[in-house]
Amino acid sequence: MRAVLLCCVVVLGGTALAASNPPDPASAPKTSQKKPQAARPAPIAAADQRGTEQLPLVVKVLGPKAAEQHAEQRAPEVKSAPPEDRTLEVLAIVMTGVATVVVAIFTARLHYSTKGLWREAIKAGGNAEKAANAATASVELARKEFAVTHRPRIHIRHVHFAKWMKVGEPVAIKLVYVNHGDQEAKIVEYNVVTHISQDHMHVPQEPFATHPATSANISVGVGVEGSHVIESLEPISAVDFASLKNGPTKRLYCFAYVHYMDASAPPNLRKTSCCRVFKMSKLADDGKLKGSFVLTDDPSEYEYED
Numbered sequence: 001m002r003a004v005l006l007c008c009v010v011v012l013g014g015t016a017l018a019a020s021n022p023p024d025p026a027s028a029p030k031t032s033q034k035k036p037q038a039a040r041p042a043p044i045a046a047a048d049q050r051g052t053e054q055l056p057l058v059v060k061v062l063g064p065k066a067a068e069q070h071a072e073q074r075a076p077e078v079k080s081a082p083p084e085d086r087t088l089e090v091l092a093i094v095m096t097g098v099a100t101v102v103v104a105i106f107t108a109r110l111h112y113s114t115k116g117l118w119r120e121a122i123k124a125g126g127n128a129e130k131a132a133n134a135a136t137a138s139v140e141l142a143r144k145e146f147a148v149t150h151r152p153r154i155h156i157r158h159v160h161f162a163k164w165m166k167v168g169e170p171v172a173i174k175l176v177y178v179n180h181g182d183q184e185a186k187i188v189e190y191n192v193v194t195h196i197s198q199d200h201m202h203v204p205q206e207p208f209a210t211h212p213a214t215s216a217n218i219s220v221g222v223g224v225e226g227s228h229v230i231e232s233l234e235p236i237s238a239v240d241f242a243s244l245k246n247g248p249t250k251r252l253y254c255f256a257y258v259h260y261m262d263a264s265a266p267p268n269l270r271k272t273s274c275c276r277v278f279k280m281s282k283l284a285d286d287g288k289l290k291g292s293f294v295l296t297d298d299p300s301e302y303e304y305e306d
Helices: 003-022 066-080 082-149 239-247
Strands: 156-163 170-179 185-198 214-220 225-234 249-262 269-283 289-295
Touching: 003 214, 082 225, 082 239, 156 185, 156 249, 170 249, 185 225, 185 239, 214 225, 214 239, 225 249, 239 289
Parallel strands: none
Antiparallel strands: 156 170, 170 225, 185 214, 185 249, 249 269, 269 289
């Protein structure tokens, strides 16, 4: 940059030196002096008709050969031009070259600075994206923690007979549950099934395999209780009824579950289930078997809350 400024100073100094040395009067061409004539009144100029319909302007385009001929015709005029004009022409060319160099250097510096700014902008954009992702992850983690600590909890309070058992009638069970969580729950499915098995045999591993579930769309608020009545697919036979009445050869089991959704986004499917066994209290005079469902000997196998 200092070299460029030094060149500019040298060029300007040469220009000033050329201007300070005027041409020699002796070398100037002599002109014949004419006697002044009496001033004549200037004639009234006619209106300029160029560019009108009477005298339209015509532009003549010279071809390459005509341009070369024109340049050759002007060559003597250029050679016979005064030295001062030649000096000014050379200075103009030099100044144009110097200005071009300065502009080129400035453009290069601007390109380097812009490239550096672009790299910094990309780096800043990457840092901003990382910060946004971190903030999103933090919000998602906080939302999940809130959903875990503040969630609905459906608890099966009890299952009992909707009507007392009688030979030839299906077993009707009433399922009662309550939401003792911190948010509203949406019940999407529930099922209740009864199963009679020998006292020494294990209960079925998949008790709901042959009994279709009931779909639902029920909202249960905090502390709100819900209930449903479900009947068995087949009526109770006289043999099973007598076995339950006389005992303890057979036992009556009741399995139940409730599927529900929490309020998280997206919502999670949760489940609560239970297993109860019938305990007879008495046989009514009308032939109906009465009693209640209590916990099994191994409640941990079927008692579940998600």
